[in-house]
Amino acid sequence: xxxxxxIVDPGDMAAYxxxxxxxxxxxxxxVVKPRSAREVASxxxxxxEAGVGVVPQGGNTGLVGGQTPDESGAQIVxxxxxxxxxxxxxPASDTMTVEAGAILANVQAAAEAVGRYFxxxxxxxxxxxxxxxxxxxxxxxxxxxxxxxxxxxxGLEVAxxxxxxxxxxxxxxxxxxxxxxxxxxxxxxxTLGIITAATLKLFPLPRSRATAFVGLADPRxxxxxxxxxxxxxxxxxxxxxxxxxxxxxxxxxxxxGVRDPLAGAHGWYVLMELASPAESGVEDQLTExxxxxxxxxxxxxxxxxxxxxxxxxLWKLRETMPEAQKPEGVSIKHDVSVPLESxxxxxxxxxxxxxxxxxxxxxxxxxHMGDGNIHYNISQPEGADRVVFLARREEINALVHGLVTKYxxxxxxxxxxxxxxxxxxxxxxxxxxxxLMRAIKSALDPKGILNPGKxx
Amino acid sequence: xxxxxxIVDPGDMAAYxxxxxxxxxxxxxxVVKPRSAREVASxxxxxxEAGVGVVPQGGNTGLVGGQTPDESGAQIVxxxxxxxxxxxxxPASDTMTVEAGAILANVQAAAEAVGRYFxxxxxxxxxxxxxxxxxxxxxxxxxxxxxxxxxxxxGLEVAxxxxxxxxxxxxxxxxxxxxxxxxxxxxxxxTLGIITAATLKLFPLPRSRATAFVGLADPRxxxxxxxxxxxxxxxxxxxxxxxxxxxxxxxxxxxxGVRDPLAGAHGWYVLMELASPAESGVEDQLTExxxxxxxxxxxxxxxxxxxxxxxxxLWKLRETMPEAQKPEGVSIKHDVSVPLESxxxxxxxxxxxxxxxxxxxxxxxxxHMGDGNIHYNISQPEGADRVVFLARREEINALVHGLVTKYxxxxxxxxxxxxxxxxxxxxxxxxxxxxLMRAIKSALDPKGILNPGKxx
Numbered sequence: 001x002x003x004x005x006x007i008v009d010p011g012d013m014a015a016y017x018x019x020x021x022x023x024x025x026x027x028x029x030x031v032v033k034p035r036s037a038r039e040v041a042s043x044x045x046x047x048x049e050a051g052v053g054v055v056p057q058g059g060n061t062g063l064v065g066g067q068t069p070d071e072s073g074a075q076i077v078x079x080x081x082x083x084x085x086x087x088x089x090x091p092a093s094d095t096m097t098v099e100a101g102a103i104l105a106n107v108q109a110a111a112e113a114v115g116r117y118f119x120x121x122x123x124x125x126x127x128x129x130x131x132x133x134x135x136x137x138x139x140x141x142x143x144x145x146x147x148x149x150x151x152x153x154x155g156l157e158v159a160x161x162x163x164x165x166x167x168x169x170x171x172x173x174x175x176x177x178x179x180x181x182x183x184x185x186x187x188x189x190x191t192l193g194i195i196t197a198a199t200l201k202l203f204p205l206p207r208s209r210a211t212a213f214v215g216l217a218d219p220r221x222x223x224x225x226x227x228x229x230x231x232x233x234x235x236x237x238x239x240x241x242x243x244x245x246x247x248x249x250x251x252x253x254x255x256x257g258v259r260d261p262l263a264g265a266h267g268w269y270v271l272m273e274l275a276s277p278a279e280s281g282v283e284d285q286l287t288e289x290x291x292x293x294x295x296x297x298x299x300x301x302x303x304x305x306x307x308x309x310x311x312x313x314l315w316k317l318r319e320t321m322p323e324a325q326k327p328e329g330v331s332i333k334h335d336v337s338v339p340l341e342s343x344x345x346x347x348x349x350x351x352x353x354x355x356x357x358x359x360x361x362x363x364x365x366x367x368h369m370g371d372g373n374i375h376y377n378i379s380q381p382e383g384a385d386r387v388v389f390l391a392r393r394e395e396i397n398a399l400v401h402g403l404v405t406k407y408x409x410x411x412x413x414x415x416x417x418x419x420x421x422x423x424x425x426x427x428x429x430x431x432x433x434x435x436l437m438r439a440i441k442s443a444l445d446p447k448g449i450l451n452p453g454k455x456x
Numbered sequence: 457x458x459x460x461x462x463i464v465d466p467g468d469m470a471a472y473x474x475x476x477x478x479x480x481x482x483x484x485x486x487v488v489k490p491r492s493a494r495e496v497a498s499x500x501x502x503x504x505e506a507g508v509g510v511v512p513q514g515g516n517t518g519l520v521g522g523q524t525p526d527e528s529g530a531q532i533v534x535x536x537x538x539x540x541x542x543x544x545x546x547p548a549s550d551t552m553t554v555e556a557g558a559i560l561a562n563v564q565a566a567a568e569a570v571g572r573y574f575x576x577x578x579x580x581x582x583x584x585x586x587x588x589x590x591x592x593x594x595x596x597x598x599x600x601x602x603x604x605x606x607x608x609x610x611g612l613e614v615a616x617x618x619x620x621x622x623x624x625x626x627x628x629x630x631x632x633x634x635x636x637x638x639x640x641x642x643x644x645x646x647t648l649g650i651i652t653a654a655t656l657k658l659f660p661l662p663r664s665r666a667t668a669f670v671g672l673a674d675p676r677x678x679x680x681x682x683x684x685x686x687x688x689x690x691x692x693x694x695x696x697x698x699x700x701x702x703x704x705x706x707x708x709x710x711x712x713g714v715r716d717p718l719a720g721a722h723g724w725y726v727l728m729e730l731a732s733p734a735e736s737g738v739e740d741q742l743t744e745x746x747x748x749x750x751x752x753x754x755x756x757x758x759x760x761x762x763x764x765x766x767x768x769x770l771w772k773l774r775e776t777m778p779e780a781q782k783p784e785g786v787s788i789k790h791d792v793s794v795p796l797e798s799x800x801x802x803x804x805x806x807x808x809x810x811x812x813x814x815x816x817x818x819x820x821x822x823x824h825m826g827d828g829n830i831h832y833n834i835s836q837p838e839g840a841d842r843v844v845f846l847a848r849r850e851e852i853n854a855l856v857h858g859l860v861t862k863y864x865x866x867x868x869x870x871x872x873x874x875x876x877x878x879x880x881x882x883x884x885x886x887x888x889x890x891x892l893m894r895a896i897k898s899a900l901d902p903k904g905i906l907n908p909g910k911x912x
Contacts, residue, residue: 092683092797093828115687137632145691148630150639151607166888171795173827174604175866176593176643177873177881178911179893183606183639187632204690227548231571234660234733235601235691277690278741285734339627341548371629372549410631417633425633432622436900437635443899444892455634 001039005082007031016057016077017068024065024419027073028055035082037099037157037165037196043078044194044449045163053452054078056190058101058132061124063335064418066136066189066454075452080131083196086110094202095154095171100131100195107200116202119146119238123319131195137187139414144370145238145275148414150186152201158185158193161445169199184440189416190451192444206238206275210286211305213314215266216298219344219369222270224298226340226370229272232289236282239273240370241318242343247366250324250379251317258317258324261303261310270369271318321366322377328362329380330389332396336404337372337413346407347374353399354378358392373413376400401428417455425455457495461538463487472513472533473524480521480875483529484511491538493555493613493621493652499534500650500905501619509908510534512646514557514588517580519791520874522592522645522910531908536587539652542566550658551610551627556587556651563656572658575602575694579775587651593643595870600826601694601731602659604870606642613653614641617901625655640896645872646907648900662694662731666742667761669770671722672754675800675825678726680754682796682826685728688745692738695729696826697774698799703822706780706835707773714773714780717759717766726825727774777822781835786842787820788852790832792860793869799828802863809855810834814848829869832856857884873911881911 007013008030018025034040047054053075057067069075083099086107090096091114098107104125111118120133122140132138133149134156146152155170158181168181185193216222222242229237245267251258262269274282286304293299305311325331338346347365354363360381367375378396380389401411405428417425426434434456441448441456463469464486474481490496503510509531513523525531536557543553547570554563560581567574576589578596588594589605590612602608611626614637624637641649672678678698685693701723707714718725730738742760749755761767781787794802803821810819816837823831834852836845857867861884873881882890890912897904897912 090795090797092679093795094686095795137636139630139632143630147607150636151603160888160892164888164891166892167886168889171797171828171864172793172866172869173796174595174599174793174824174829174869176595176868176870177866177877177885178889179644179648179896180593180606180639180642181889181892183636184896186636188635192635204687206690223548230550231660231733234662277687281737337628337630339546339549339551340629341546341627368630372627373630408627410628410633412632413628413630414632421633429633430623432616432620433624433634433637435620436616436622436637439899440635440640440896443895 001032001034005033005035007033016060016079019060019062019065019068024068026069026071028069028075028077029073031077031079033079033082037159040078040194040196041159041163041165044159044161047076047449048162048447051447051449052076053449055451056080056135056194058129059103059124059127061128062132062136062418063415064420066416066418066451070453078194080129087197089114090171091116093171095199096202097169097197097199098130099197100129102130104128104130104133111202112205115205117205118200119203120149120152130198134186134195134198135188135190136416139368139371139373141239141241141368143368144240145235146203150183153182153186154199154201156182156185156195157197158195160193161447161450166193169197171199189418189455191441191455192450204277207277207279208282209273209275210282211273211311211314212286212290213261213303214270214272214290214299215262215301216270217267217300219268219347221298222268222369223340223344225270225293228293228298229289233274233285236274236276236285237272238275239271241271241367242369242374243269243271243318243366244364246362246364247321248317250328250364251320254324254327255320258320261314262301264301266300271314325364325377325379330386331380332378332393334376334397334400335413335415336374336376336400336409336411338404338407338409340372342407343369343372343374346403350376350400350403353403357399358396360384419454422455457488457490461489461491463489472516472535475516475518475521475524480524482525482527484525484531484533485529487533487535489535489538493615496534496650496652497615497619497621500615500617503532503905504618504903507903507905508532509905511907512536512591512650514585515559515580515583517584518588518592518874519871520876522872522874522907526909534650536585543653545570546627547572549627551655552658553625553653553655554586555653556585558586560584560586560589567658568661571661573661574656575659576605576608586654590642590651590654591644591646592872595824595827595829597695597697597824599824600696601691606639608657609638609642610655610657612638612641612651614649614651616649617903617906622649625653627655645874645911647897647911648906660733663733663735664738665729665731665767666738667729667767667770668742668746669717669759670726670728670746670755671718671757672726673723673756675724675803677754678724678825679796679800681726681749684749684754685745689730689741692730692732692741693728694731695727697727697823698825698830699725699727699774699822700820702818702820703777704773706784706820707776710780710783711776714776717770718757720757722756727770781820781833785836785840786846788834788849790853790856791869791871792830792832792856792865792867793828794860794863794865796828798863799825799830802859806832806856806859809859813855814852816840875910878911
């Protein structure tokens with residue numbers, strides 16, 4: 001790889017050994033930055049031979065510590081940053097082939113430049129990479145209409161533990177020739193192979209959007225609104241985000257330029273968006289739908305974005321929620337999902353548990369209700385000691401995750417397992433599923449060099 | 457299982473040992489019909505212990521011989537027919553949990569009974585089972601809008617080779633807790649485990665449809681129409697089927713009640729359909745879209761179905777194409793896919809190859825153009841000897857599949873590998889992919905009892 005591809009200087013390595021929040025960090029003898037899939041494969045062949053662990057890293061934006069080495073100093077970091085080419089765009093086939101290190105925002109922009117749409121969208125899109133998105137099966141705000149990252153890939157190129165290169169790039173929408181290997185690597189967090197490139201699906205560019213902010217009494221009303229919106233708008237419903245009253249309070253209080261779009265106060269809110277490749281129609285559709293929701297007593301009030309600026313304002317309220325929690329003190333967070341039908345009961349019971357076990361703590365559950373995915377964040381009690389509250393993290397995690405399990409939900413809806421939830425996974429996952437995962441891991445990475453200590 | 461669950465009488469076994477076309481058949485010491493997932497698992501535990509091969513069978517409608525035993529008489533058939541319960545429908549979560557032996561048409565009807573839509577639709581829906589659909593990742597006519605069977609499942613219950621039962625049923629739309637095991641079993645044709653139940657996604661019921669039959673000059677014009685239709689209608693485009701002139705000739709000639717919907721003759725045709733959960737709008741959308749296609753010189757003529765009866769007539773023309781080929785003699789068939797962009801070149805070159813190597817033979821390529829999936833059927837030359845033409849099957853297969861490979865296509869777009877294409881798979885698949893498939897097979901079924909001789 002030449003000296004340019006290997007970083008050993010501690011100062012230059014620092015940014016790769018910790019993630020930005022500094023919640024996860026470790027040591028490494030070096031960071032390697034291969035320039036091609038072949039170089040990635042060669043590094044793996046050598047490490048497999050030598051029994052050295054390899055931690056793949058994309059944009060280093062993951063939230064569960066999947067992308068940083070442990071503290072042993074025995075694992076190297078393999079950064080995909082130099083594999084950032086968009087290899088091909090084929091608008092007629094509605095596909096694009098990109099290397100793992102391409103920044104998500106660049107992928108989105110390249111699609112748009114040829115009049116197509118790549119729908120994956122999440123807060124970190126300016127710095128996360130498509131390889132990381134695939135390795136973690138990233139979710140985001142449009143899963144309700146387009147699926148998660150796994151649903152957006154047609155084929156993968158993957159460097160395997162022993163240095164073989166799987167050439168699975170494909171523009172095909174249908175291919176029933178054997179086991180679906182792409183789905184095995186997607187979401188495996190770099191523990192089965194290192195994704196070096198992917199062929200992605202492109203979609204028609206939406207030419208019209210309509211966005212509304214709806215005030216309602218409770219999550220049960222929000223579920224009714226979701227059912228109604230799906231029945232009326234189908235796949236034109238591209239976002240359905242739940243926000244509690246306290247989220248409006250926090251954001252209007254702490255984020256410059258955020259204002260409450262509705263005159264009165266409501267218990268809960270939904271930010272919903274319709275989009276269509278047609279030039280018009282979705283505004284009328286949304287207006288009609290909201291009229292029906294008001295008539296049926298589902299919605300209490302609603303504001304439609306009349307301008308792009310107003311739309312941006314509504315989304316800003318939603319997207320700055322995590323940031324707005326910071327001035328209120330520390331938070332204990334959960335990235336969970338439950339069946340749609342169980343969301344109202346889950347939220348009510350979780351809130352009751354918090355009231356009993358952490359009086360004064362402020363639940364701020366928000367997120368992708370259309371996918372059953374709630375970011376169950378809990379802000380500390382006003383004025384309480386940060387350290388004392390955070391010391392109760394594991395206890396409160398156990399309460400929330402216990403409730404998730406009761407409702408047959410997931411303790412990691414979209415962020416993955418990484419280092420953070422590895423031990424938790426062992427407790428909550430079906431034992432047979434864990435056995436199968438271990439059998440597959442052993443078959444594909446017998447020496448255990450791929451992202452050791454993560455996920456399994 | 458009791459004597460009622462085990463068939464040993466040769467007469468009673470006969471229907472399970474051959475598929476309806478009699479292209480694949482074999483022998484078996486017995487056919488077992490378990491009544492529960494636990495019983496399926498128990499049978500597998502015993503067979504694994506004894507080293508006896510097990511051939512899982514659903515509705516016995518597969519086209520590649522995946523569901524019948526070989527002629528050794530050493531494999532038993534395990535029919536899923538008695539596992540036919542719909543365990544639960546949850547309209548609020550938009551999910552339904554069904555057992556493997558449930559007939560697809562019953563699954564569709566059960567969804568519709570609660571005002572929901574299960575979009576998988578194919579010719580065999582009256583007798584194929586959802587377990588078979590999952591095991592083979594069945595396609596059908598609505599893949600363009602809803603995906604193939606794998607995209608419609610949220611979780612699986614699977615009996616493993618050694619008798620363990622994987623409890624992976626799930627109503628969750630997002631769950632990033634480890635490897636996606638469901639996608640591994642889906643499309644594995646019963647070689648990694650036997651699917652006993654699945655949780656399926658439900659969709660809003662379409663309340664309006666618009667269907668058109670479009671005459672155009674050639675497949676390149678059809679590709680332009682597809683691009684235009686996607687740009688204008690997005691996911692409202694639920695079917696886009698290509699039909700050659702000879703298909704219209706065959707069906708109008710041989711199928712009672714089929715008539716040519718257009719006044720003049722055209723080189724090629726597209727049957728396209730828009731659907732929406734809205735009560736109206738798609739007809740106008742389709743009319744506008746077709747107007748644009750005529751203006752741009754893409755379409756030569758078009759007929760819109762004005763009544764349900766007319767719509768049924770258009771679909772009958774498309775769906776009876778295989779049947780209409782029979783009175784014209786024998787056919788050599790291919791279930792292939794290529795990238796959308798390559799469809800016109802693939803069709804032109806395949807036609808030229810046939811003209812050179814089998815003069816007089818009549819290519820009748822039709823199918824799911826929106827997915828790049830063409831059923832490249834070739835009817836024998838008029839009046840030629842059936843046996844002489846069929847004797848050239850392998851030679852002609854090799855020509856067509858060679859062309860498919862040139863365009864990075866698939867030799868089995870939706871029918872799977874089974875026994876028919878097992879040897880072909882070895883020749884066309886990336887060797888590293890084959891190695892990975894074998895490694896996974898060994899890890900999950902070390903004694904090789906699951907559907908031996910199929911796929912791998």
